[in-house]
Amino acid sequence: MYKVQTLNNISVKGLERLPREQYEVASEIGHPDAILVRSAKMHDMEIPTTVKAIGRAGAGVNNIPVEVMSRRGVAVFNAPGANANAVKELVLAAMLLAARNICQAWDFARRLEGDDASINQQTEAGKKNFVGFELPGRTLGVVGLGAIGVKVANAARLLGMEVIGFDPQITVRRAWQLASDVRQAHTVDEVVANSDFVTLHVPLNEHTKGLINAERLSLMPEQAVVLNFSRAGIVDDEAVIAALDGGRLHGYMCDFPSNRLKDHPKVVTLPHLGASTREAEENCAIMVADQVRDYLENGNVRNSVNFPDMNMPRGGKGDRLAVVNANVPNMLGQISTALADAGLNIDDMYNKSRGDLAYTLVDVEGKIPDAVTQRIADVEGVLHVRVIE
Numbered sequence: 001m002y003k004v005q006t007l008n009n010i011s012v013k014g015l016e017r018l019p020r021e022q023y024e025v026a027s028e029i030g031h032p033d034a035i036l037v038r039s040a041k042m043h044d045m046e047i048p049t050t051v052k053a054i055g056r057a058g059a060g061v062n063n064i065p066v067e068v069m070s071r072r073g074v075a076v077f078n079a080p081g082a083n084a085n086a087v088k089e090l091v092l093a094a095m096l097l098a099a100r101n102i103c104q105a106w107d108f109a110r111r112l113e114g115d116d117a118s119i120n121q122q123t124e125a126g127k128k129n130f131v132g133f134e135l136p137g138r139t140l141g142v143v144g145l146g147a148i149g150v151k152v153a154n155a156a157r158l159l160g161m162e163v164i165g166f167d168p169q170i171t172v173r174r175a176w177q178l179a180s181d182v183r184q185a186h187t188v189d190e191v192v193a194n195s196d197f198v199t200l201h202v203p204l205n206e207h208t209k210g211l212i213n214a215e216r217l218s219l220m221p222e223q224a225v226v227l228n229f230s231r232a233g234i235v236d237d238e239a240v241i242a243a244l245d246g247g248r249l250h251g252y253m254c255d256f257p258s259n260r261l262k263d264h265p266k267v268v269t270l271p272h273l274g275a276s277t278r279e280a281e282e283n284c285a286i287m288v289a290d291q292v293r294d295y296l297e298n299g300n301v302r303n304s305v306n307f308p309d310m311n312m313p314r315g316g317k318g319d320r321l322a323v324v325n326a327n328v329p330n331m332l333g334q335i336s337t338a339l340a341d342a343g344l345n346i347d348d349m350y351n352k353s354r355g356d357l358a359y360t361l362v363d364v365e366g367k368i369p370d371a372v373t374q375r376i377a378d379v380e381g382v383l384h385v386r387v388i389e
């Protein structure tokens with residue numbers, strides 16, 4: 001029986017992928033084999049030593065101590081692209097909200113008092129304060145052309161906007177998906193200097209923290225709009241407030257409220273709603289549950305952020321050994337010697353590395369005795385070993 005701990009609400013559709021005959025799933029559970037999580041912060045959490053895999057039902061993994069987990073030989077998975085459409089739709093909505101001052105105008109209308117004739121009179125007198133602008137011909141700058149950025153860029157083109165994008169590590173797959181008339185920028189500065197709207201679709205890390213700061217805001221055209229549906233921290237909130245108060249920025253639309261932001265008249269903050277659609281929650285949960293299950297039951301790896309992809313079909317007549325180790329010479333030699341010394345014949349073997357970490361699957365004929373597993377676990381550089389029956 002595998003044990004899976006959930007740290008947030010994970011869609012039932014995903015949890016249904018873990019059959020009850022084989023899986024015990026609960027928010028409170030001892031000795032879990034895997035953890036399923038959304039946005040819960042795991043950096044200060046004591047992660048049990050029994051954990052072999054963490055599945056992030058979403059895209060961003062900045063809430064997970066990935067490097068610490070790599071050193072422990074724990075695989076971390078996410079669900080790339082599974083919530084991209086949901087975020088794209090919210091970004092499009094936010095652009096329209098900003099362009100037409102909809103939130104401010106709605107707030108004005110809700111506060112009207114008096115009889116209907118008076119409300120009508122106040123409406124006609126007040127509406128001049130909410131005059132907006134239209135999207136066709138305006139330029140959208142997209143920083144980060146991954147699953148979400150490409151969808152936003154393509155949708156903006158269909159709305160008649162010019163689009164300029166920047167992503168120094170765009171993948172071939174995303175480049176194929178991107179509308180061919182999206183202009184390529186070579187720096188973030190080039191994006192911000194040429195955009196009426198700038199939208200951010202990058203992970204939060206040491207390179208992207210404070211990506212939009214006072215200097216970059218000063219490069220933007222007058223009355224531009226910044227959209228941040230990626231993470232708090234990518235935009236310097238104080239710098240944005242100064243740019244809004246100084247009249248340089250028209251608006252700041254974001255998914256991350258704070259005391260400084262939430263009541264500002266030119267800021268619209270939403271409560272981290274980017275991925276909050278039924279479809280996205282189901283897609284993410286299903287994808288990550290399938291991946292964690294395949295890892296626990298077969299050792300296969302799909303969409304891990306720290307392990308190499310690995311898919312070795314089951315068909316052997318005995319146990320499967322899964323070894324996570326430091327990517328240093330002679331590990332395979334020591335693994336196969338330990339198996340050979342125990343008289344175990346290797347049916348199939350697959351080894352791949354990713355950065356400092358290497359991962360090996362070995363199918364043997366027969367059962368692997370505990371002493372052999374222990375001998376391999378004791379090899380210097382081995383981070384984690386398990387036998388899958």
Ligand SMILES: NC(=O)c1ccc[n+]([C@@H]2O[C@H](COP(=O)([O-])OP(=O)(O)OC[C@H]3O[C@@H](n4cnc5c(N)ncnc54)[C@H](O)[C@@H]3O)[C@@H](O)[C@H]2O)c1
Pocket residue numbers: 058059060061080081083084087143144145146147148149166167168169170171201202203204207208229230231255272273274275276
């Ligand atoms: N608001 C929400 O609910 C919500 C939902 C989903 C994702 N997100 C956030 O959005 C981020 C992006 O999601 P995604 O699914 O598009 O991820 P993704 O991995 O598909 O795309 C991220 C892209 O950013 C690029 N990138 C990285 N650093 C960059 C930099 N310094 N400059 C320019 N490009 C850079 C990468 O090359 C990659 O193409 C996630 O990491 C997460 O933080 C938020």
Ligand SMILES: O=C(O)CC[C@@H](O)C(=O)O
Pocket residue numbers: 038039057058059060061083272274275276
């Ligand atoms: O799970 C959520 O609701 C948010 C997910 C989102 O921030 C992500 O990075 O995918």
